[in-house]
Amino acid sequence: MPGLEDLYREIILDHYRSPRNRGELVSPPAQRVEGFNPLCGDEIVVTLEVTDGTVSDIKIAGTGCSISQSSASLMSAAVKGKPVPEVRDLIRTFKGMMSIHESTLPSANGGSGDADADEISEPEAIDIDSLGELAALQGVVKFPVRIKCATLSWNTLAQGLDQSESLA
Template sequence: MSFNNLDTLYRQVIMDHYKNPRNRGSIEGNPMTVDMNNPTCGDRIQLQLLVDDGIVKDAKFDGEGCSISLSSASMMTQAVKGKPVDEALKMSELFSDLMQGKDIDEEDIDLGDIEALQGVSKFPARIKCATLAWKAMEKGVEEEKED
């Protein structure tokens, strides 16, 4: 597949998650809730995670922002659901490496749709948009460990 076709496919995946977000909403009960924002561009997200026995049982988000931040939140919640917390954190580390333009070993963990965001690494100002939901997940998990 040519680079242009791949780029077009990635844009379509990003826009699909933006226009049809997965896991948008809130979790009933008492989920872990993290509010974060990106003051440089106005992205705002509220992430909710339901973690039980070290497994992310549910993940939802709400907020407002650009297509990159909201599609990334959609992809992230979809990717971490049902995963052990340690694996979710490993995914976050790999995603951060991807955003920094580093080569990642895709054999470790399949990032699925998330790989569509790899082009963001060419636009440093947009990296914070893409990583906002991931940073919220990391913060929530760390706070949960401290309790």
């Protein structure tokens, strides 16, 4: 069993205690999307504005656990001001990090998992370094039940981008 410090990194606790970009933008004109985690009842509201192909503003509302809240906060900081294609790449990379099998992580649950690590080829190389602060969330993969907490805001954001594109 991995330790709590793998899950609750300091940066995660910081974003949990002082979430960035908190609130809701006026919708319309902003896109408003709600996300639900049926497992724990967490609800998230992402409002975003896309101007000239760029996520010009984003705000996060709703309630959830430290992982879902900090992931949403980190996400908002990472995507604000970025062109949509870059944001989509980031979503893909982040979700890729969240789907890495436990046994491919160097400090994972020990034993046989590590032995197999070299043999498992990742379907798509994930550049975790490119994620910056978001990489702090990679320990979540070692706690499989919590992965959905971390990806909730990202799935909701992806929906928001789809919605905004379908209107464009």
